[in-house]
Amino acid sequence: MAIFRCCFETQLSDFFEPVVQKCTDPGCCCWCCSALRPRYKRLVDNIFPVNPQDGLIKNNMEKLTFYALSSPEKLDRIGEYLYQKAARDIYRRRNGLVVIAMEAMDQLLLACHAQTLNLFVESFLKMVQKLLESTEPQLQILATQSFVRFANIEEDTPSYHRRYDFFVSKFSAMCHSNHTNRDWCNQIRLAGIRGLQGVVRKTVSDDLVENIWEPVHMDKIMPSLLYNMQNARYPISQPGSPAPHGEEDRQDPPTLAESCMRELVGRASFGHIKSVLRPVLRHLDLHKLWVPNEFAIHAFKIIMFSIQSQYSYTVVETLMAHLDDNSTSSPEIRTSIADVLSKIIAIAAGESVGPSVLEIINSLLNHLRVSVSKLAKAEDSARHKHASKDDSTHEKLYQEALINALGEFANHLPDYQKIEIMMFIMSKVPHSEQDGDVLLQSMLLKSLLKVGTKYQTIQLNQAFPVNFLERLLRMSVGPNPDMRLLVNKIFHTLLDRHLNLEKLLKPTVDVDSLKLTVTKSSRLDAIFIRKHGGDIFLTLYESLELPSNTVENIEAAYTTTALICIELVCEESVCDLLRLIMSIQDLALTSSKLSLHQKYQLHAVVASLLALVPHCVPLSSLQTYADKIIATRIAKAPYLLPPLMRHYDSTTVPAGDVLLDQPQITSCLAEAGLDATQMARPHTGSLQHRHSWVDSGMGGSAAELNSMEVDSVSSSPGVVKKFPEEELTFESLKRILSPENVESRKEADEEKRLRLCETYRSASFTELVQHTQSKGDILNDKLNQLLKGLATKQTLRYLSERRDTERERERDDDRKSEADSEEERDHFDRHSPHSHSRSHSSDHLPPAPQPLYETLFPELFVY
Amino acid sequence: MPKRHFKIQGEPLLYSCYDDVVFIYIQFIMEDYKFLFKVVLVGNAGVGKTCLVRRFTQGLFPPGQGATIGVDFMIKTVEIDGEKVKLQIWDTAGQERFRSITQSYYRSAHALILVYDISCQPTFDCLPDWLREIEEYASNKVLRILVGNKMDREDREIPMHVGEDFAQRHDMYFLETSAKEAENVEKLFMEIAAELMEQARSKELPRYDTNSPTINGRTTSIGDSNCCSKLS
Numbered sequence A: 001m002a003i004f005r006c007c008f009e010t011q012l013s014d015f016f017e018p019v020v021q022k023c024t025d026p027g028c029c030c031w032c033c034s035a036l037r038p039r040y041k042r043l044v045d046n047i048f049p050v051n052p053q054d055g056l057i058k059n060n061m062e063k064l065t066f067y068a069l070s071s072p073e074k075l076d077r078i079g080e081y082l083y084q085k086a087a088r089d090i091y092r093r094r095n096g097l098v099v100i101a102m103e104a105m106d107q108l109l110l111a112c113h114a115q116t117l118n119l120f121v122e123s124f125l126k127m128v129q130k131l132l133e134s135t136e137p138q139l140q141i142l143a144t145q146s147f148v149r150f151a152n153i154e155e156d157t158p159s160y161h162r163r164y165d166f167f168v169s170k171f172s173a174m175c176h177s178n179h180t181n182r183d184w185c186n187q188i189r190l191a192g193i194r195g196l197q198g199v200v201r202k203t204v205s206d207d208l209v210e211n212i213w214e215p216v217h218m219d220k221i222m223p224s225l226l227y228n229m230q231n232a233r234y235p236i237s238q239p240g241s242p243a244p245h246g247e248e249d250r251q252d253p254p255t256l257a258e259s260c261m262r263e264l265v266g267r268a269s270f271g272h273i274k275s276v277l278r279p280v281l282r283h284l285d286l287h288k289l290w291v292p293n294e295f296a297i298h299a300f301k302i303i304m305f306s307i308q309s310q311y312s313y314t315v316v317e318t319l320m321a322h323l324d325d326n327s328t329s330s331p332e333i334r335t336s337i338a339d340v341l342s343k344i345i346a347i348a349a350g351e352s353v354g355p356s357v358l359e360i361i362n363s364l365l366n367h368l369r370v371s372v373s374k375l376a377k378a379e380d381s382a383r384h385k386h387a388s389k390d391d392s393t394h395e396k397l398y399q400e401a402l403i404n405a406l407g408e409f410a411n412h413l414p415d416y417q418k419i420e421i422m423m424f425i426m427s428k429v430p431h432s433e434q435d436g437d438v439l440l441q442s443m444l445l446k447s448l449l450k451v452g453t454k455y456q457t458i459q460l461n462q463a464f465p466v467n468f469l470e471r472l473l474r475m476s477v478g479p480n481p482d483m484r485l486l487v488n489k490i491f492h493t494l495l496d497r498h499l500n501l502e503k504l505l506k507p508t509v510d511v512d513s514l515k516l517t518v519t520k521s522s523r524l525d526a527i528f529i530r531k532h533g534g535d536i537f538l539t540l541y542e543s544l545e546l547p548s549n550t551v552e553n554i555e556a557a558y559t560t561t562a563l564i565c566i567e568l569v570c571e572e573s574v575c576d577l578l579r580l581i582m583s584i585q586d587l588a589l590t591s592s593k594l595s596l597h598q599k600y601q602l603h604a605v606v607a608s609l610l611a612l613v614p615h616c617v618p619l620s621s622l623q624t625y626a627d628k629i630i631a632t633r634i635a636k637a638p639y640l641l642p643p644l645m646r647h648y649d650s651t652t653v654p655a656g657d658v659l660l661d662q663p664q665i666t667s668c669l670a671e672a673g674l675d676a677t678q679m680a681r682p683h684t685g686s687l688q689h690r691h692s693w694v695d696s697g698m699g700g701s702a703a704e705l706n707s708m709e710v711d712s713v714s715s716s717p718g719v720v721k722k723f724p725e726e727e728l729t730f731e732s733l734k735r736i737l738s739p740e741n742v743e744s745r746k747e748a749d750e751e752k753r754l755r756l757c758e759t760y761r762s763a764s765f766t767e768l769v770q771h772t773q774s775k776g777d778i779l780n781d782k783l784n785q786l787l788k789g790l791a792t793k794q795t796l797r798y799l800s801e802r803r804d805t806e807r808e809r810e811r812d813d814d815r816k817s818e819a820d821s822e823e824e825r826d827h828f829d830r831h832s833p834h835s836h837s838r839s840h841s842s843d844h845l846p847p848a849p850q851p852l853y854e855t856l857f858p859e860l861f862v863y
Numbered sequence B: 001m002p003k004r005h006f007k008i009q010g011e012p013l014l015y016s017c018y019d020d021v022v023f024i025y026i027q028f029i030m031e032d033y034k035f036l037f038k039v040v041l042v043g044n045a046g047v048g049k050t051c052l053v054r055r056f057t058q059g060l061f062p063p064g065q066g067a068t069i070g071v072d073f074m075i076k077t078v079e080i081d082g083e084k085v086k087l088q089i090w091d092t093a094g095q096e097r098f099r100s101i102t103q104s105y106y107r108s109a110h111a112l113i114l115v116y117d118i119s120c121q122p123t124f125d126c127l128p129d130w131l132r133e134i135e136e137y138a139s140n141k142v143l144r145i146l147v148g149n150k151m152d153r154e155d156r157e158i159p160m161h162v163g164e165d166f167a168q169r170h171d172m173y174f175l176e177t178s179a180k181e182a183e184n185v186e187k188l189f190m191e192i193a194a195e196l197m198e199q200a201r202s203k204e205l206p207r208y209d210t211n212s213p214t215i216n217g218r219t220t221s222i223g224d225s226n227c228c229s230k231l232s
């Protein structure tokens, strides 16, 4: 029923030409009418050979070109005529002639002046379109080549009316060619990509010509490029390196598509980025290219490396938003997206400034928070056997990926921003200790640790701003052992300036073999340790008191102390450290809460630290002493030496010469010319309250002591007591508390401890409580007795004097730190030595009046 | 020596009014058709979209060609009431993973042909999903045609009236076709062309872009090549 109908050519050129053609075969017809035909038509006709195989007749083409150049006003008609001829030939499948027409068009296009081109271009593009509409791969490819040639010409007058819709649509379709002949398929796809590249080049510089960035175009271009790229085995090659020149000659679609993508993305301005990225994300979603994510990483790296760097942040932002959109997707997909994020985020870091940095961090932390609560729910339902264990494993992987992204990001920020970020993360760490919060806490601390590991500490006061340090310290004595471990690790990475961390992970007494890098601590270090040493040592001590400590916790505390020793401790502060070491030993000897294993572990830590000190501060006699102790332990009590073990077979309570002896250490210090009396002074107020030798052997807690202090002050408000300054030394105080002299005390202690151990093993809990309480009471009584006898009229006078000397000391400190930064001084001004050394404990205690014996024995508090 | 530019970027110059006038004129004389319509085929993979297009544009029923990837393009010029109408036919891949690229073609479509396979219930069951897609991505004025293909098959699962009902409920044209037996294929496209032309004449046709300038305001009759169209 189909009928064929001929449509005769009726030219609108009725106006221009008197001749109406009825032509079915230009070959003959045009020949016979040629005399009547205008010159341009004859010139055009003459370029075609009788036999298409002979190709364009070069001489005649030159004539046509010359004519076109000399009469540019005819150019439009030449173009139109060539187009009409080609359209006919396409229909008749005389492809040879079509090719010739196109070639002629190309030559004219290149030969003609830009000014006159505009009129010609329209027919040129019509021709290209006509060829693209053909089903012949050969013609499509030919058309693309011509189009690309045209695209590379810069027209003086862009044509705002010209639209490239069709070209974008058609080239995109070609990019997906499914031709059964593999070779054709490849060629058509290559042509499609080249065509798209051409459109981009042609339009990109001027939105008015055609806004190539419109979603209607980008939604075609990006998937077409990606589709070709994803089919390659994408190379491991550095996507950062610019594509080699001459890539257009390369014959594989993936490479070409990639370089086209680079070019396109590189030209995107801020407003365009969303419309470039949206189809990319959709494509990756639909083609399920997130898991595994090699291609996604590849694609995003290309984008990151080609996008104008000031916008790279937007890519990160967009990917982050995509993570939001995928909040209900499987954890695998989220992990993969987060992983892509971590792979590209570093590239953005270099360019991100100001608020955008914290925005990124904040967003990552939010994802982390959401995931944590999701995990909590998942584990909850897993407990009720609703969900698989798998889910939570994947969720955890996702969290790791987020943290990695965070770390990667931070890694590429300048150090001052890392500090900011660490403080920012710290500010997000929940304070409470509820179940859900613990998870979040640990995630955030892990993030913090990640950032910390990327930070290169130079000045400790910069690495540890006061608020940050205080928060860290507080958390290092928190109830959760895992959290304490994390906090210690944060300390490790921030303290370790000389890359000793690896060597100090496990306690050891063989310090020589560690080959530690030790440099003399600087003035600023000394100031830092003077300001914060008290708090830090006290907290370390407190953290070791906790019965929930694992071997890892104890080792971590050792590492922290060892790093402080190496990084910070100088002659001035070595006493404090030795005091801490002695306190740890006392703790190991007397604690009623720690297990025997933990106590042995503490002894091993004590030995390791003692061995380390002479390597940091030149104290040869201490070295000798340490060697002696270690030798004794090797001989008598190897269980008091590292390595730390989870379980010890020994039940011996150490005593005698296997223990560190305080007077001997004091004399070692004295020998080195250090102020040995310092050794007899507690190094901080707070530590002194509780853990100096004074309370060795007694179970009273700080709270008891504090309340006692408050009581003793308030109970005798008006009583002014005599202050026997010359008599009251630390030793006298000690004597009052433990009547035996030092030597006999040791033996007595040993006995007492054996007894204690025995009691503790056999006695019931309530008995123990009573026991320790009664001990505390004895101490209270003794102290009360002592203090009542001490307070004198002079107290007030003394107090005011003391305040003066304190102020003097502050001024002195100020002078010393003149070289320091403003901030440094600020801290000095705000924190008197006492107030900041106590700021830690004052967090959970009401601001108590200054403890009585702190006011009474000021020399004990010399800072 | 002719001035050539291979630079890619450059300052646009002002476009003169004169050039504009000349351009419009040239655009008119160069078109070999009066109307250009874009037709997009959608529907599940395997319902016979590609076969329908091939049957219409090439007059053949292709033996075992692979599934369409992304989008395919065909052109066909027909004559309706003595007017040349050029149909740009975009044949989309039915697979989900190509949805991002195929959807981008909906937007500029004048007509959307939604195809299902009368011998395959699932392809019919997916129609609401497809409608939702069309709703979201295509112009609301788009001409929508529901096509039940493979009517030659013996193992029909969807009775014709069911398809008809569905089409009516969703305000679509309806037709059953067989690409294999060339049943109703010409009719399908010709009716689309006729309907679109009707709409264009009454100026209801949305103007998606200026790539079809001939639709509007042409009075002069167009010169065309002696091209032959097969009409049903």
Ligand SMILES: Nc1nc2c(ncn2[C@@H]2O[C@H](COP(=O)(O)OP(=O)(O)O)[C@@H](O)[C@H]2O)c(=O)[nH]1
Residues within 6 Å of the ligand: B043, B044, B045, B046, B047, B048, B049, B050, B051, B052, B062, B064, B065, B066, B067, B068, B094, B149, B150, B151, B152, B153, B177, B178, B179, B180, B181
């Ligand atoms: N019997 C029959 N088979 C058809 C018809 N149209 C298409 N097919 C077959 O259906 C299969 C899919 O056709 P195709 O056009 O590729 O479907 P598309 O994925 O929608 O493009 C092919 O095996 C065709 O041979 C038809 O009208 N009748």
Ligand SMILES: [Mg+2]
Residues within 6 Å of the ligand: B046, B049, B050, B051, B067, B068, B091, B092, B093, B094
């Ligand atoms: Mg198909």
